[in-house]
Structure formats: C-alpha cells, structure tokens
Amino acid sequence: EPEVTQTPSHQVTQMGQEVILRCVPISNHLYFYWYRQILGQKVEFLVSFYNNEISEKSEIFDDQFSVERPDGSNFTLKIRSTKLEDSAMYFCASSVLGGAAVGELFFGEGSRLTVL
C-alpha cells in the first residue's frame, strides 16, 4: 500500500542550526502539507503546497521556515535557525485532491526534532 515516508525519524540539533526534514509523498498525490505536534499537544497546521508553490501557511510558519519540492518526488521542510520551541514531531501529509475538492490526507510516520 502506498505511503508517505519521512526522514529522518529523529534528529537532534543545537539551537541556531539549520534543519531539513524530508518527505516522499504518495506518488500520484498533488497536494502536500506539513503539520507539527508538540509533545502531548494537538496537531497544528504549518503549510500546504500545490503546483510548486505555497497555497496557505499558518502563523507558525514564519520566515525561519521554508518548503520546496526540489526534484519532483521529495518535499522538504527547512528550518533556518532552530529555536528550542521548534522541538516537536513534524508530520508530512499528501492528498490526491485539494482546494475546493475533498482531500483525504495521508500522513507520514513523522520526524521528531529535538532542539538543545
């Protein structure tokens, strides 16, 4: 069964360092998303991406964050200068449909980021 895959599963970094989290969405999906979940809390939307550009982003997704789809298969989330409060589980998701159409999101296993 097709699935969303994420790497790394866990990354530990020092405050101020750059981090790139990688995702391979399901192959025929067109819409891509990043969500995050701080330990023990609810899941929060970060950004959605379609047709090689950001569709929408939340207040959390500030200038320290960026996304790109460099090669047609990977979808990456970059945090330029990590802060302690960036420590969370980051989930990538993808969907076939989006926008006005119903898009069931399929989530990856997550990348746990720990900022020291």
Place this chain on the structure above:
Amino acid sequence: ELKVEQNPLFLSMQEGKNYTIYCNYSTTSDRLYWYRQDPGKSLESLFVLLSNGAVKQEGRLMASLDTKARLSTLHITAAVHDLSATYFCAVDMRTGANNLFFGTGTRLTVIP
C-alpha cells in the same frame, strides 16, 4: 478564533462497554475528519464526514456529523483493548487548502 474542542480529554473504559466522544467546533464547516494516533505513531485516517447528517461506521466505531449544531460524535461500541489510542477530530477550514484544524484529542484507554 476557531476552536475545536473534544470531550472528554481522557477516557478510561472497560472492555465491552459503549461510549461516545464529542467534538464541538466554532466555525461553519461541512468537512470533519476523525484520526487515530497510537503513542509515538502517525495519524491514521478513520472517517471523513462531508455533509450534515453524515454517518459512517467501521467495525466498533461510528462517526456522525451535525453541521447545524457544529458537533461530531465518535461512538464506540463494545470496546476492546485494541481501540486504546488517542482520537482526534479535525475540521477543514475551507480556505481552499485542506487546512485542518485539529481538536485537543481524546486519550482512550480500554481496560481488559
């Protein structure tokens, strides 16, 4: 500000019992999702509810949506231990980007 509140936050129930988890939301939306999350794991899609009055069932779980009351329920019938997990409802913000706003989650523990 959009709010999605689940009730209860923690639920401990015995095997064989029935219970309902409630999800109230504060915005108009006709798309409501239920997800299951096991500890340290990803989010597994359970139900997608697309219209007022929608009801879906899968095994011991049944979900319903009342858009006028802005309420969705997840009913558990004859609970078994394997259902122990955290259950999230999520509302589609309808901004055209499948921006899901998640509830606080309900941690369910089924006791043998």
